[in-house]
Each structure stands twice: as structure tokens, then as C-alpha cells.
Amino acid sequence: MGIALKKISKSYNGQAVLKNLNLEINRGEFHVLLGPSGGGKTTILSVIAGLIRQDNGDVLIGKRNVSNLSPEKRKIGFVFQDYALFPHLTVFDNVAYGLRVKNVEESEINQKVEYYLSKVSIEKEKGKFSRQLSGGQKQRVALIRALITEPEILLLDEPMSNLDALTKETTGNELKTIQQEMGMTTVYVTHNQDEAILLGDRVSVLNHGEIEQIEAPDELFYHPKTEFVARFVGAKNILKVRIIEINQYGAVAQVNNSGLGQPVQIRVNKYPIFEKGKEINLCIHPEKISLKRENKASDVNLNRIRGKLINKTNNGNGLKATIDTNGMELHATIPKDLFDFKIHEDVWVCFAPDAPHPLCGKKCRAPEAGRRCLVTTQVDRLLGC
Ligand SMILES: Nc1ncnc2c1ncn2[C@@H]1O[C@H](COP(=O)(O)OP(=O)(O)OP(=O)(O)O)[C@@H](O)[C@H]1O
Ligand SMILES: [Mg+2]
Structure with a gap:
């Protein structure tokens, strides 16, 4: 399903964070939101997910206006900037969580969790709790915890910021392959242009709550349209x-x-x-x-x-x-x-x-x-x- 943001505005204490923002993301697209810190990237994801209510404008998923729907009814997978792993659950149980909520059979859960753990090379850590993991390991757990439920829409907030260059490239390629296989519409937030170019079908560059340019990565890279x-x-x-x-x-x-x-x-x-x-x-x-x-x-x-x-x-x-x-x-x-x-x-x-x-x-x-x-x-x- 595609996503459309129509004239979205959001302010905090009179300070505009999003200004009349329009954005259409196609079904199955890997869309990257690229921009500097404080530009409003997390706010956009939170508005799509329904975690923050916009002051004005509408959020459409497919053709449906979901502005008044609660987050759980929007059927969206979200990887948060701060991972938000459950501290009392092991890596395995964190990843299995979404399937258990759906009452999936335990044998299928085991099979799927092992598969996803191996996809991001984290099998050895499956018995650990979140406090025993490195930042990069937590990010990979958060990523597959969202992927395993196979949501139609996946929102990722800087999910690879703590990975080294090599792990970032392999995890990024895995993510892109899974995303293409499942065809889920993905919105990926980063301030890193290399990630944007590696992953994005299209990239939106955000400057203080406004989109400066939406383009395929190469075009954006070689033919920027504004000085910013x-x-x-x-x-x-x-x-x-x-x-x-x-x-x-x-x-x-x-x-x-x-x-x-x-x-x-x-x-x-x-x-x-x-x-x-x-x-x-x-x-x-x-x-x-x-x-x-x-x-x-x-x-x-x-x-x-x-x-x-x-x-x-x-x-x-x-x-x-x-x-x-x-x-x-x-x-x-x-x-x-x-x-x-x-x-x-x-x-x-x-x-x-x-x-x-x-x-x-x-x-x-x-x-x-x-x-x-x-x-x-x-x-x-x-x-x-
Ligand atoms: N709950 C809030 N109350 C007040 N201001 C907020 C709140 N949440 C976000 N802001 C402000 O909104 C602006 C945009 O924040 P947002 O988190 O969307 O930026 P970002 O692009 O995700 O930045 P980063 O790359 O650092 O994560 C910032 O100036 C931030 O201080
Ligand atoms: Mg952010």
C-alpha cells in the first residue's frame, strides 16, 4: 500500500516542525528521508504511524484516510531510533514477540526467528537480554523484530546508525532484498547520504520540516536543485x-x-x-x-x-x-x-x-x-x- 501525506503541519509550543508537508510514497517503494538533525524526520514517521497527531492535514494509507486510526490499527512495523527493545525479554523472545501476539504456532515461530537471526548474523546472541548487547546488535534485533511480522508498511528510524561500514553494507543489502521480496512500502530515515544512495528508490531531502527535493539517488547526488x-x-x-x-x-x-x-x-x-x-x-x-x-x-x-x-x-x-x-x-x-x-x-x-x-x-x-x-x-x- 502506498502512503500519502497531505498538507501535514505540526508545531510544538508555537514552533513549526512540519510545514504544510506533501509527500506521496508509492506502493512497494523504498523511500529514504534524508536530512540533518532536528529536520523533522522522526516526526514524519511518528505521524505516519499515528504515534503523534498532526495539527492539520491527512495521512492516507492505500486510499484510506487513517488520520483518526490508532497506531495498532494501521498495521505498520516501526524500528525506533532508540531501538525500544523489551528489556525483560531475550533477543529470541523480542524477535518472536510480534508472531506470538498473532498466535502463530511455536514451531513456525522457532523456524522464522532462527531464519531472521541468521540473516543479520546475530544467532549467537539469542539468549541475551538487551542490556547485554552492543548498540549495533540492538539495532539488528530491532530491525528483524519489525521485519518478522511482514508488515505492509515498514518505518525505520536510523536503523543502521551504530553499525560499522561492512556490517552496514551487508545488513543494508539484506534489508533491501527482504524489502523487495516482500514488496513492503518502506520509509527509511537517515542523515547519511551513502545509506540513502545504497538503499533508496527515491530520496526526499528534508530541511526544517520542508521537502527540498524528491529524486532518485543518482539524480539527487549529481543534480541537486537547491544550495541546501x-x-x-x-x-x-x-x-x-x-x-x-x-x-x-x-x-x-x-x-x-x-x-x-x-x-x-x-x-x-x-x-x-x-x-x-x-x-x-x-x-x-x-x-x-x-x-x-x-x-x-x-x-x-x-x-x-x-x-x-x-x-x-x-x-x-x-x-x-x-x-x-x-x-x-x-x-x-x-x-x-x-x-x-x-x-x-x-x-x-x-x-x-x-x-x-x-x-x-x-x-x-x-x-x-x-x-x-x-x-x-x-x-x-x-x-x-
Ligand atoms: N515532543 C516534543 N516537544 C517539543 N519539541 C519537539 C518534540 N519532538 C520533537 N521536537 C522538536 O521537533 C524538531 C524535529 O524533531 P525530530 O525528532 O523530528 O527531528 P529529526 O529530523 O528526527 O532529528 P534527528 O536526526 O536528530 O533524529 C526538533 O527541533 C525537536 O526539538
Ligand atoms: Mg530523529
């Missing part, structure tokens, strides 16, 4: 530009960032919101930037800006480089094996015309606008200009 989303997903190259030319193939933008000595012009794809003379912010994801030592004729298709490497930091497989381009800092994430530059070395910062995209704001997002903001003009045609 861009910074949250690490797309921190934000160039203030003026559009100085639009032609049938693309556009030319002049970079206005203060500190630049000579004005720099870059070629970019053409977007519907572009107008000649208009000032706009363009965003370039750090992974879309490469560094070169020489200004080769073969790179004529790329935008090239002269700069000096001023910082590099280790980032797993890649290196994060900061380049000073005459007063404007640009950031690049480069695979380690392609990185042989030294600090203070002069470099060419290179990116294709389709790398920069406009931060065109919340209203620009589909489907409300009726069209996508991004027009992928053929780069090769653009380069013919």
Missing part, C-alpha cells in the same frame, strides 16, 4: 555566473565569484531557465572535475581553468583536492591512481560542459513543474558552437 541539497550531498562547487550567450547548442556563462582576476567564461548545457544576462548559481559535483598538468589541444572539448592545488585529503578510494583558481576555491574528488599532483603545483581544472547545472530551486522539480529542469543538450552538438 547541494551542500548536504557534498556538491560544494557553487559558481555564481551570468549567462552571456545562449545559442542553439548551449550557453556561455561568465563566472562572477569575487576574487577572480580575469573573468572566466565556461560553456554549459542549455537549460529552460537560462536567459541572457541572468545571474544564476551553477553547481558542479566534485567527481565531475578532473585535474591536468598540461593544457592539451585534445582537451579542447573541456572547460579549463588555471589553478593551484592548495590541499589534498584522503577519502577512501579517492583523494579530495582543493584548487585555488585565482581566489575561487574549487573541489575535486579524484581516484587515487590518477592523482600524482603535489601541493602548490599549478594545474588545469577541467570539466565537461554538461557538468555544471543550475541550482534552480524547489519549484523547478518534477513532477509539479510538468517537465524536468534538466535538458541534456547533446554535448557534441554543443561543442560545435
Whole structure:
């Protein structure tokens, strides 16, 4: 069953936490709510579950308005941010609880509990009480306690925040497989963009009780539409530009960032919101930037800006480089094996015309606008200009 939140508002002591929030989650979708602490993520889950009553607006599950239904009548599985395990029950009995309430046969309960315990590699802890478990173990127990009842709707509030990277990936993959097999509509809360990208069919980014952007993970990551989303997903190259030319193939933008000595012009794809003379912010994801030592004729298709490497930091497989381009800092994430530059070395910062995209704001997002903001003009045609 799908979930629809219609114009939901919620305030505490006059302070608005959710503001006229609309959100539609499709049946069977794995939907991630991504956002910083205090943004209203837990409040949204609690409103869906009926644990908190909204001030205004309606909650629909399937086509049914459940705003006046108590939590137990909504048939929702909930993994709470603080686990909420029963302290007087063992791991086994915590996991079995939901099935016992439904009067499932004990032999079936045994079989199912063992199966789920093994899914998250926690079989050895089955006789322990919650106080004897680590934070990560408690999270995995809470997760399978919700999964075992096979709810049609599953709400998960930061269920993997205490797991190490490897356990997070395996548990995340297990969760996604179970979710797809059962087809349950899932809402997953996190402030971690890697989890959002690993798990989400779509991701909503929440900023102070309002949704900034709803998108498939890759699109969100590489084409954020607002400055808040861009910074949250690490797309921190934000160039203030003026559009100085639009032609049938693309556009030319002049970079206005203060500190630049000579004005720099870059070629970019053409977007519907572009107008000649208009000032706009363009965003370039750090992974879309490469560094070169020489200004080769073969790179004529790329935008090239002269700069000096001023910082590099280790980032797993890649290196994060900061380049000073005459007063404007640009950031690049480069695979380690392609990185042989030294600090203070002069470099060419290179990116294709389709790398920069406009931060065109919340209203620009589909489907409300009726069209996508991004027009992928053929780069090769653009380069013919
Ligand atoms: N019962 C309450 N009384 C007063 N204020 C509350 C209450 N519950 C939540 N809030 C406030 O509402 C805002 C949103 O809280 P919420 O728990 O939904 O945030 P969150 O996005 O889940 O944050 P986190 O990532 O830290 O868990 C916060 O400013 C919080 O202080
Ligand atoms: Mg929370």
C-alpha cells in the first residue's frame, strides 16, 4: 500500500516542525528521508504511524484516510531510533514477540526467528537480554523484530546508525532484498547520504520540516536543485555566473565569484531557465572535475581553468583536492591512481560542459513543474558552437 501525506503541519509550543508537508510514497517503494538533525524526520514517521497527531492535514494509507486510526490499527512495523527493545525479554523472545501476539504456532515461530537471526548474523546472541548487547546488535534485533511480522508498511528510524561500514553494507543489502521480496512500502530515515544512495528508490531531502527535493539517488547526488541539497550531498562547487550567450547548442556563462582576476567564461548545457544576462548559481559535483598538468589541444572539448592545488585529503578510494583558481576555491574528488599532483603545483581544472547545472530551486522539480529542469543538450552538438 502506498502512503500519502497531505498538507501535514505540526508545531510544538508555537514552533513549526512540519510545514504544510506533501509527500506521496508509492506502493512497494523504498523511500529514504534524508536530512540533518532536528529536520523533522522522526516526526514524519511518528505521524505516519499515528504515534503523534498532526495539527492539520491527512495521512492516507492505500486510499484510506487513517488520520483518526490508532497506531495498532494501521498495521505498520516501526524500528525506533532508540531501538525500544523489551528489556525483560531475550533477543529470541523480542524477535518472536510480534508472531506470538498473532498466535502463530511455536514451531513456525522457532523456524522464522532462527531464519531472521541468521540473516543479520546475530544467532549467537539469542539468549541475551538487551542490556547485554552492543548498540549495533540492538539495532539488528530491532530491525528483524519489525521485519518478522511482514508488515505492509515498514518505518525505520536510523536503523543502521551504530553499525560499522561492512556490517552496514551487508545488513543494508539484506534489508533491501527482504524489502523487495516482500514488496513492503518502506520509509527509511537517515542523515547519511551513502545509506540513502545504497538503499533508496527515491530520496526526499528534508530541511526544517520542508521537502527540498524528491529524486532518485543518482539524480539527487549529481543534480541537486537547491544550495541546501547541494551542500548536504557534498556538491560544494557553487559558481555564481551570468549567462552571456545562449545559442542553439548551449550557453556561455561568465563566472562572477569575487576574487577572480580575469573573468572566466565556461560553456554549459542549455537549460529552460537560462536567459541572457541572468545571474544564476551553477553547481558542479566534485567527481565531475578532473585535474591536468598540461593544457592539451585534445582537451579542447573541456572547460579549463588555471589553478593551484592548495590541499589534498584522503577519502577512501579517492583523494579530495582543493584548487585555488585565482581566489575561487574549487573541489575535486579524484581516484587515487590518477592523482600524482603535489601541493602548490599549478594545474588545469577541467570539466565537461554538461557538468555544471543550475541550482534552480524547489519549484523547478518534477513532477509539479510538468517537465524536468534538466535538458541534456547533446554535448557534441554543443561543442560545435
Ligand atoms: N515532543 C516534543 N516537544 C517539543 N519539541 C519537539 C518534540 N519532538 C520533537 N521536537 C522538536 O521537533 C524538531 C524535529 O524533531 P525530530 O525528532 O523530528 O527531528 P529529526 O529530523 O528526527 O532529528 P534527528 O536526526 O536528530 O533524529 C526538533 O527541533 C525537536 O526539538
Ligand atoms: Mg530523529
